[in-house]
Amino acid sequence: MLVLHRITRVLAAGVAGCEARVRVLDGASLRVGPREIVALAGASACERTLVLLCAAGLARVDAGAVIARGRRRYLHAAELDPACDEEILLVDHADAPGARHALARAVARGATILCAAADADAFARAGARVITLRDGAFVEVQPRTRVSRARVAERALR
Secondary structure (H helix, E strand, O other): OEEEEEEEEEEEEEEOOEEEEEEEEEEEEEEEOOOOEEEEEOOOOOOHHHHHHHHHOOOOOOEEEEEEOOOEEEEEHHHOOOOOOOOEEEEEOOOOOOHHHHHHHHHHOOOEEEEEOOOOHHHHHOOOEEEEEEOOEEEEEOOOOOOOHHHHHHHHHO
């Protein structure tokens, strides 16, 4: 299990007297349950990778807490090893070719996965939870429900 509880992260650039600060994570919370895949999506430069690094303990959070039950490992999808035995995988560029199948095998072995993908539609179609990072907060995307053609026709006739 992985919990990001009200995490805040501010990035700063410049020199003393001429500095810019941007709050890229603003009290964001997320829970990833055991044996679950959660895909983190968002616009370019929304700091998906920073979220993964914070969750892995490789980058600090300015406020909040990261709670992980199990060993964590941050990696790019290209580095995903079918024999990986970490309990929590934090996978960047998870929309790379072949990555979804490797992630599904990892979940079958008992892994909990938080992954970042520029295009998370494929994860949504596969039934994974999709979370969007927008304005420093996590927004859960409601999965599209499939409606049969018969049901659409029935609704149209009403």
